[in-house]
Amino acid sequence: MVDYITRDGVALLQVNNPPVNALSHNVRAEIKNGLDEAGQDKQIKAIVISGKRSFIAGADITEFKSGSYSEWPTIIDLCDLIESSGKPVVAAIKGFALGGGHEIAISCHYRIAHEKSKFGFPEVDIGILPAAGGTQRFPRLVGLEAALDLIPSGRHIGAAQAFKLGIVDKVVRGDAVEEAVKFAKSIAGEPLVDRRTSQRPVMGAENAVSLRDAAVKLAMKKKKGMIAPIHCIKAVMGSLLPFEQGMEIEASEGFMLFTSGQMGALQYAFFAQRAAPKWSLPCGASFKTVKGRPIRNAAVIGAGTMGTGIAMAMLNAGIPVTLVEQDRKFLDKGVSLLKLLYAGSVSLRKITQDQCDAILSKLNTAVGYKSLTNVDLVIEAVYENMALKKQIFAELDRICPPETFLWTNTSALDIDEIASATRRPDKVLGTHFFVPAYHMKLLENVRGKLTSAETVASAQMFGTRIGKIPVVVGNCHGFVGNRMLHKYAHESDFLIEEGCWPEDVDMVAENFGLPLGPFKVRDLS
Numbered sequence: 453m454v455d456y457i458t459r460d461g462v463a464l465l466q467v468n469n470p471p472v473n474a475l476s477h478n479v480r481a482e483i484k485n486g487l488d489e490a491g492q493d494k495q496i497k498a499i500v501i502s503g504k505r506s507f508i509a510g511a512d513i514t515e516f517k518s519g520s521y522s523e524w525p526t527i528i529d530l531c532d533l534i535e536s537s538g539k540p541v542v543a544a545i546k547g548f549a550l551g552g553g554h555e556i557a558i559s560c561h562y563r564i565a566h567e568k569s570k571f572g573f574p575e576v577d578i579g580i581l582p583a584a585g586g587t588q589r590f591p592r593l594v595g596l597e598a599a600l601d602l603i604p605s606g607r608h609i610g611a612a613q614a615f616k617l618g619i620v621d622k623v624v625r626g627d628a629v630e631e632a633v634k635f636a637k638s639i640a641g642e643p644l645v646d647r648r649t650s651q652r653p654v655m656g657a658e659n660a661v662s663l664r665d666a667a668v669k670l671a672m673k674k675k676k677g678m679i680a681p682i683h684c685i686k687a688v689m690g691s692l693l694p695f696e697q698g699m700e701i702e703a704s705e706g707f708m709l710f711t712s713g714q715m716g717a718l719q720y721a722f723f724a725q726r727a728a729p730k731w732s733l734p735c736g737a738s739f740k741t742v743k744g745r746p747i748r749n750a751a752v753i754g755a756g757t758m759g760t761g762i763a764m765a766m767l768n769a770g771i772p773v774t775l776v777e778q779d780r781k782f783l784d785k786g787v788s789l790l791k792l793l794y795a796g797s798v799s800l801r802k803i804t805q806d807q808c809d810a811i812l813s814k815l816n817t818a819v820g821y822k823s824l825t826n827v828d829l830v831i832e833a834v835y836e837n838m839a840l841k842k843q844i845f846a847e848l849d850r851i852c853p854p855e856t857f858l859w860t861n862t863s864a865l866d867i868d869e870i871a872s873a874t875r876r877p878d879k880v881l882g883t884h885f886f887v888p889a890y891h892m893k894l895l896e897n898v899r900g901k902l903t904s905a906e907t908v909a910s911a912q913m914f915g916t917r918i919g920k921i922p923v924v925v926g927n928c929h930g931f932v933g934n935r936m937l938h939k940y941a942h943e944s945d946f947l948i949e950e951g952c953w954p955e956d957v958d959m960v961a962e963n964f965g966l967p968l969g970p971f972k973v974r975d976l977s
């Protein structure tokens with residue numbers, strides 16, 4: 453799990469724990485053994501820590517449930533051992549240095565990074581904080597302001613910004629490991645006192661109160677309902693005390709999170725989101741055995757709320773789209789809405805005008821279906837009316853090539869009945885997007901009785917390509933999402949009957965952490 457390689461007086465400790473080099477217990481133990489061996493070997497003058505393929509993506513998240521994250525040696529122990537090493541330790545970073553991996557890196561005496569490497573503390577999004585000294589060393593390396601930005605937000609940054617902030621000593625284009633080995637040889641024997649991060653002062657301490665208040669305000673806005681960002685901020689503020697006292701604050705703030713229900717829920721969500729796209733069918737076909745067909749171009753029928761949102765989701769992923777309506781007036785309305793949304797993204801600087809123009813150049817429009825003779829996929833998003841949907845599917849079946857997938861964005865209708873209007877029920881499937889479809893991550897791919905495994909595979913692949921979390925569900929009224937939403941909607945309605953105002957119900961739901969309350973969502977729908 454950790455290869456120990458010697459190179460001309462340098463010991464290279466290369467973590468090899470696929471897929472992401474998480475710091476599982478065995479990895480930690482082997483890093484410790486490597487450090488001990490290098491420390492004792494008189495021939496070794498310097499140490500390089502790196503990862504095969506990528507650096508280290510952090511603690512092994514499964515260990516927070518099993519408890520082995522706290523088994524010796526912990527990441528805290530490793531960081532202390534690295535920092536206190538009498539021989540210089542250089543981190544060679546390519547790929548990701550995240551969470552505990554980032555903490556290991558900033559405990560090293562020097563950091564050499566590939567230009568495409570990424571740095572961050574994503575702990576906040578799994579309900580914890582960088583509890584291996586990250587909240588104490590990081591402010592000492594980059595100053596209070598940057599630490600109060602990056603730790604509570606969990607944002608990743610690239611190598612160039614990491615260099616600007618002082619996280620990284622050198623950014624390289626070539627092989628980071630080779631560069632680090634060369635560098636390690638060049639600094640062997642130099643004094644390390646000012647290279648030990650925990651011994652540095654924190655820059656920006658004079659503005660501590662205003663920086664803290666701004667960070668709390670931002671965290672409450674951006675991560676509504678989450679407790680971890682506030683504990684992260686409190687722990688970072690502890691860095692203004694001597695290092696050992698700061699570590700105690702980090703541990704006590706960490707303890708509250710490590711024992712919280714939010715940690716369990718967010719870590720469940722982390723693994724659930726990665727499990728969702730992995731599908732299998734009762735016939736035995738699965739994501740491992742069946743390949744999807746890539747979608748080169750598509751059409752969307754209906755330029756209403758959902759049709760425009762679905763078209764945007766595809767355009768954002770670079771898929772050329774033809775937006776189809778029943779008449780010119782509805783089409784113009786849909787296209788204006790779509791253009792307005794992109795103009796909004798330009799004015800908010802989410803995309804440039806050039807990017808906006810490039811995206812819109814892939815949009816075609818049509819009234820009627822006659823032009824759809826060369827599309828890989830059609831997604832229908834017209835009114836929720838079975839007779840209308842069946843009529844449209846029958847017509848599409850006549851016009852589109854036999855291999856074209858015909859998918860429907862119905863909220864609750866029977867996929868098998870819609871498929872029965874065609875001679876290709878194997879290629880019919882429900883793609884249930886959620887409003888706003890260009891933004892919401894969930895995509896239910898509803899499998900009918902006759903939907904083929906290739907169609908399911910293609911829909912799952914398509915979902916991932918357009919940035920969604922696609923999940924295969926069965927065909928029943930309301931599928932999964934809307935059956936859950938029904939209960940939620942009923943309870944919200946009961947509250948109104950009992951005398952609450954819709955805005956009060958929304959406020960409570962939003963304070964709980966939902967981005968929009970139930971009545972605002974209904975207004976959007």
Ligand SMILES: CCCCCCCCCCCCCC(=O)CC(=O)SCCNC(=O)CCNC(=O)[C@H](O)C(C)(C)COP(=O)(O)OP(=O)(O)OC[C@H]1O[C@@H](n2cnc3c(N)ncnc32)[C@H](O)[C@@H]1OP(=O)(O)O
Nearest residue numbers: 474509510511512513522526551552574583584706707726
């Ligand atoms: C305080 C009280 C207790 C006292 C005792 C004190 C003891 C010591 C405390 C030590 C505390 C340590 C604190 C700490 O530093 C915490 C952390 O480091 S938490 C982890 C932080 N890191 C992350 O959150 C990274 C998560 N991963 C990602 O963001 C992405 O995976 C990544 C960008 C790295 C790669 O993305 P991508 O290529 O898209 O791959 P996937 O996301 O699909 O992942 C592939 C595969 O790998 C699994 N996986 C990813 N990361 C982890 C992980 N960190 N641990 C375990 N498994 C991971 C993922 O689930 C996928 O698995 P599949 O089975 O293939 O689906």
Ligand SMILES: NC(=O)C1=CN([C@@H]2O[C@H](COP(=O)(O)OP(=O)(O)OC[C@H]3O[C@@H](n4cnc5c(N)ncnc54)[C@H](O)[C@@H]3O)[C@@H](O)[C@H]2O)C=CC1
Nearest residue numbers: 754755756757758777778782833834835836862863887977
């Ligand atoms: N609005 C929502 O929140 C969600 C809606 N859905 C489903 O998506 C589908 C569409 O819903 P919305 O976008 O909200 O409806 P909408 O009323 O906003 O848009 C429907 C559009 O379809 C067009 N249309 C009607 N007949 C047509 C035809 N024969 N050919 C071409 N275009 C035609 C209409 O002109 C209209 O612009 C429905 O089945 C709905 O149940 C699914 C998820 C969420």
